[in-house]
Amino acid sequence: MTEQFHDPAILAEADAWRSRDLAVLWHPCTQMREHPDTLPLLQVARGDGAWLVGPDGRRTLDAVSSWWVNLFGHAEPRIAEAIARQARTLEQVILAGCSHLPAVELAERLLALAPRQPGRAPLARVFYADNGSAGVEAALKMAFQWYANRGDEPRRTKFVALENGYHGETLGALAVGDIPLYRRVYAPLLAEALFAPSPDAYLARDGQSAAGHAEDAADALARLLDEHAGEVCALVLEPRVQCAGGMRMHDPVYLKRARELCDVHGVFLIADEIAVGFGRTGTMFACEQAGIQPDLLCLSKGLTGGFLPLSAVLATQALYDGFLDDSRERAFLHSHSYTGNPLACAAALATLDIFEADDVIARNRATAARMAELAAPLRAHPHVADVRQAGMIVAFELAEGGRRGAPFDPARRTGLRAYRHALARGVLLRPLGDVLYWMPPYCIDEAQLALLADVTRTAIDAATA
Numbered sequence: 020m021t022e023q024f025h026d027p028a029i030l031a032e033a034d035a036w037r038s039r040d041l042a043v044l045w046h047p048c049t050q051m052r053e054h055p056d057t058l059p060l061l062q063v064a065r066g067d068g069a070w071l072v073g074p075d076g077r078r079t080l081d082a083v084s085s086w087w088v089n090l091f092g093h094a095e096p097r098i099a100e101a102i103a104r105q106a107r108t109l110e111q112v113i114l115a116g117c118s119h120l121p122a123v124e125l126a127e128r129l130l131a132l133a134p135r136q137p138g139r140a141p142l143a144r145v146f147y148a149d150n151g152s153a154g155v156e157a158a159l160k161m162a163f164q165w166y167a168n169r170g171d172e173p174r175r176t177k178f179v180a181l182e183n184g185y186h187g188e189t190l191g192a193l194a195v196g197d198i199p200l201y202r203r204v205y206a207p208l209l210a211e212a213l214f215a216p217s218p219d220a221y222l223a224r225d226g227q228s229a230a231g232h233a234e235d236a237a238d239a240l241a242r243l244l245d246e247h248a249g250e251v252c253a254l255v256l257e258p259r260v261q262c263a264g265g266m267r268m269h270d271p272v273y274l275k276r277a278r279e280l281c282d283v284h285g286v287f288l289i290a291d292e293i294a295v296g297f298g299r300t301g302t303m304f305a306c307e308q309a310g311i312q313p314d315l316l317c318l319s320k321g322l323t324g325g326f327l328p329l330s331a332v333l334a335t336q337a338l339y340d341g342f343l344d345d346s347r348e349r350a351f352l353h354s355h356s357y358t359g360n361p362l363a364c365a366a367a368l369a370t371l372d373i374f375e376a377d378d379v380i381a382r383n384r385a386t387a388a389r390m391a392e393l394a395a396p397l398r399a400h401p402h403v404a405d406v407r408q409a410g411m412i413v414a415f416e417l418a419e420g421g422r423r424g425a426p427f428d429p430a431r432r433t434g435l436r437a438y439r440h441a442l443a444r445g446v447l448l449r450p451l452g453d454v455l456y457w458m459p460p461y462c463i464d465e466a467q468l469a470l471l472a473d474v475t476r477t478a479i480d481a482a483t484a
């Protein structure tokens with residue numbers, strides 16, 4: 020193995036590959052000027068479980084599940100086989116006016132799995148889009164148009180979202196996001212949204228519990244909805260974890276309160292479980308931890324096990340019924356070319372099969388407990404202000420002297436330094452600012468977890484020294 024790392028022919032090929040990449044590609048979410056000197060470019064020839072394998076055979080642990088999409092490891096054979104089989108049968112067909120069984124079966128199974136709340140009619144309809152942002156856009160448009168179709172409340176045009184929330188990068192999704200780095204430059208293009216304070220437990224006052232802070236945030240949401248009574252069509256939020264906002268976690272009591280407030284105010288609740296769905300926070304869906312059911316549920320990322328882009332928006336029958344009319348204009352005239360792609364649906368069906376066959380949620384409980392043990396010693400690190408966990412997500416908030424609310428000077432690029440250190444030692448962490456996190460594929464094993472914990476510690480040491 021080590022021989023291969025130094026094979027001159029392989030190294031020359033890898034160099035050529037890097038040059039070709041930098042000559043033609045525009046990488047996502049990247050200041051391209053930083054490539055490759057400040058920001059190394061990890062070349063991936065293949066995937067193997069939780070490993071990414073380079074052209075020289077070098078292995079890197081994918082501790083971020085390739086932007087939170089991968090569930091069971093790379094190149095998982097059961098999903099690969101399901102896609103191959105579907106590709107030989109039907110690769111794609113227009114979903115307007117046509118039907119295919121993978122789309123039907125997936126919708127049936129998603130609805131059967133979706134969160135339920137006693138006394139509430141279950142989610143009953145599935146609309147497909149082809150990525151997370153597109154799913155959020157569809158949900159926002161559905162909530163807005165439901166009221167527009169009714170026509171009796173012309174002032175119901177506003178969305179409420181949470182501070183520090185994230186829902187994607189397209190203009191509609193960005194309008195309900197609150198991460199300045201992604202949003203600021205486009206602000207003049209964005210629809211106006213109202214932002215309610217985040218229930219984020221990291222913002223709790225000294226001595227205040229996570230639940231206490233969540234109650235305060237819910238009180239603030241109540242005031243905002245009172246102030247704008249009759250003007251809001253939907254509240255959109257990420258249940259349990261604001262992921263892109265720095266893996267900030269909140270107490271489920273907030274979700275209960277938000278559900279009640281939406282009911283009182285005639286506001287649709289849109290749960291964006293694009294990142295937290297499919298077992299990521301310990302339950303199949305994060306809403307289950309609050310015992311609530313949203314009116315619209317957005318799913319993507321892990322939906323296909325991380326193989327293909329697909330999103331699904333689950334809606335209640337009442338919402339769906341608001342579009343049934345003799346007029347075509349009252350229909351939901353929204354589509355994407357690849358809506359409900361059969362290959363993606365086949366990958367999603369194989370993913371749901373694996374949840375059953377491998378008893379994934381139960382196995383994750385054991386893995387999450389091991390992650391907690393390995394993360395615990397870092398609480399005592401002099402520059403770690405918070406270690407938090409929700410199931411298969413663990414986050415480490417780095418701060419000067421380990422003091423809450425004392426972030427490092429951004430010019431120090433603390434997170435980036437940790438990233439580079441970890442990458443050189445075979446672990447792909449991709450910090451959010453100065454928040455390091457573990458969000459590994461569920462198949463991560465004991466030896467890989469030990470490597471992850473060890474490299475995280477030395478990366479934090481190196482970056483904060």
Ligand SMILES: *Cc1c(COP(=O)(O)O)cnc(C)c1O
Nearest residue numbers: 150151152185186187291293294
């Ligand atoms: C990633 C993400 C999105 C956007 O999904 P894309 O497929 O990247 O467009 C939306 N909401 C949340 C919560 C996400 O984490």
